[in-house]
Amino acid sequence: MINVENCETKTDNELVNLSLENEDYFYCIISRYEGLLTHYIQRISLSSKEDAEDILQEVFMSVYQNLNEFDGSLKFSSWIYRIAHNKTISAWRKLKSRPKSISTDENVDLFNIIASDENILKDLEKKCDAKKLSKALNKLDEKYREVLVLKFLEDKDYKEISDILKKPLGTIATLLNRAKIKLRKEVEKMEIN
Amino acid sequence: MNEKAKEILKSIKDSKVKPISKWKFIFKDYLMWGFFTLTTLVGALATSVIIFIVKDNDWDIYKYLEKSFLGYFLILMPYFWIIILFILAYVAYLNYKQTRKGYLLNPYWVILGSIFISVILGWILFDLKIGRQLDQMCAKNIPYYQGMELQKKNLWSNPEKGLLAGEIIDFKDEDNFVIKDLNNQNWNIIGDGVAWKNEINKEIGEEVKIIGVYESKDKFKAKEVRPWSCHCQKCAQSDGNNHKCSTGGKLEGGKNCSK
16 A cells, blocks of 8 residues: 555646556545545435445546546546536436435535625525525526536536536536526525415 | 545455556547548538539529419428538537537537538539539439429429420521420420520530420420539539539530530
8 A cells, every 4th residue: 555645745637647557546536535526426416425425436436447538638626526427417317316405504505605606696695594595406407506516515616617517618607697596586486485 | 544545445446447548538539520520521512412402493483483482492492401411510519529628619619610611511522513413313312302303303394384394306596496395295496586594505415494485285485595404514603593614614525615
């Protein structure tokens, strides 16, 4: 086994090259992204931690198998998030059922972050509480939820979201705007009910 | 040490999974670009036929058929090839999408770009007479396509409406000759200063279209005679009804065009 401390100073790209030479270095990549990807999988699939960990295993298996596909033209984090995204969506579609909800804590985070965004609607900021937001998010289409999660929870910029979801930049901007409007509408509907 | 990471690495090692070779990813990328190029080239072939059909049509005869220009236009549009062109442009987009950076451009731009390239190359292929050859090949081999050729024949089998076509079987002079029409009926063509449009061989065996007036069951008064199709290697210009040979162009059979 390699010395883990040696990994910390290395860049993602260096670790990819090292992993191709010695698979033990792949431990460093797993270690670096395991926590981030578990959260991301949970956030977009609304799945439990156990389910997310199962998907995570498949994600790293696929990342390792496809290491040669990564060419450095995009950020490694975008590339690994893309694989995680694809694996999560296909696992989710296999199950064909959506678990109930993501945790309330997560939604409070999302609510706070979205609310701080200049473009988000003020009504939402003032009236919405975490539970309502959780329900509203669950009702959103997958395509809207994933851009909200990537932008506000994973803190990705438009270019990174474009690389992860494999969609043009213009489409990402449009999706994000629509996602905010849809989220507000869902929250408003719940207010009326 | 991160226990979860150790566990995942162990499962990777146990499964004996190995990284896929780099050349496979490169090959896939080139393959997709190859398919994109191929579909765009086939699209260019379709475009060359569209250009040929559009240029070969007589867009000014709608008035003889008691139709509006729009109605006539809609009847004669080469839908078959236009649909093929759009399908190929979409397939080209699907291939492009599979390339490494295939997600960066908006699908509409890729489809429009593919059509644009097909149109540019299509003009070149049309100029090389590929469009015409393909059209004739399809007319021989595709049952539905024969209908399109028949449509043209039907349009020019309307002597009562002033439209007649056939092969010259006897030629006295420009105002007096005999044709066998598309239904094998002989017609005496008479006229007074008949306008012979374009480059036509005024001789027996030439296939012509005639605009004129129906006189009797075997007599037709001609006003204008046109070639059955634009049969020059190079149509230098067309005003929609008037195909002209370019200087130095050649008629079918290798005869030189005379201006």
